[in-house]
Amino acid sequence: MERNRPPQRKAVLLDRDGVLVEDTGYITSEDALRLLPGVPAALAALRDAGFLLVVVSNQSAVARGMISLERLFEIQAALDRLLARRGAALDAAYFCPHHPSEGDPPFRRDCPCRKPRPGLIERAAREWSLDRAACFLVGDSERDFAAAAAAGVRALSVGAAVPGVPRFDGLPAAAEHILASSKGTSA
Ligand SMILES: [Mg+2]
Ligand SMILES: [Zn+2]
Numbered sequence: 470m471e472r473n474r475p476p477q478r479k480a481v482l483l484d485r486d487g488v489l490v491e492d493t494g495y496i497t498s499e500d501a502l503r504l505l506p507g508v509p510a511a512l513a514a515l516r517d518a519g520f521l522l523v524v525v526s527n528q529s530a531v532a533r534g535m536i537s538l539e540r541l542f543e544i545q546a547a548l549d550r551l552l553a554r555r556g557a558a559l560d561a562a563y564f565c566p567h568h569p570s571e572g573d574p575p576f577r578r579d580c581p582c583r584k585p586r587p588g589l590i591e592r593a594a595r596e597w598s599l600d601r602a603a604c605f606l607v608g609d610s611e612r613d614f615a616a617a618a619a620a621g622v623r624a625l626s627v628g629a630a631v632p633g634v635p636r637f638d639g640l641p642a643a644a645e646h647i648l649a650s651s652k653g654t655s656a
Contacts, residue, residue: 499547585615
């Protein structure tokens with residue numbers, strides 16, 4: 470039943486470092502998580518408007534042997550708790566733990582999920598039945614935007630200035646733009 474329905478959910482795909490939390494280099498402990506200004510309220514507003522909120526993040530710290538996959542998920546759980554205390558919640562988080570040349574197998578791998586490749590977004594789109602034309606990706610690096618373009622999702626920047634990608638001063642401003650440009654579309 471559900472399976473035969475066309476994809477129709479909309480989502481905001483979010484890079485983690487530099488979008489939700491300060492990009493302090495490789496985050497190897499929850500103590501290094503610093504929410505960027507206005508992030509919980511912006512997430513809550515997007516969710517109220519019917520957007521799923523899905524993190525898509527390269528975390529080659531795993532391939533580099535700096536953290537285990539388990540630690541990566543513990544850090545995500547800590548981020549979820551930080552957000553929950555401020556009235557916000559994410560729906561899912563997808564990570565690429567790989568790197569094509571650093572570390573050892575199985576994480577040293579030329580994978581399809583490391584941005585700029587679209588694998589993480591493709592997986593999210595599949596698992597959440599997303600209507601890509603109704604989705605946005607908010608990122609801060611050229612890799613994020615390339616992945617979005619390859620997956621057919623509109624990209625917004627809160628970091629790098631890249632031709633063709635609208636740039637905003639932080640997630641709250643990007644969220645306002647998303648909310649304004651998706652008015653009238655159904656959840
Ligand atoms: Mg980033
Ligand atoms: Zn990967």
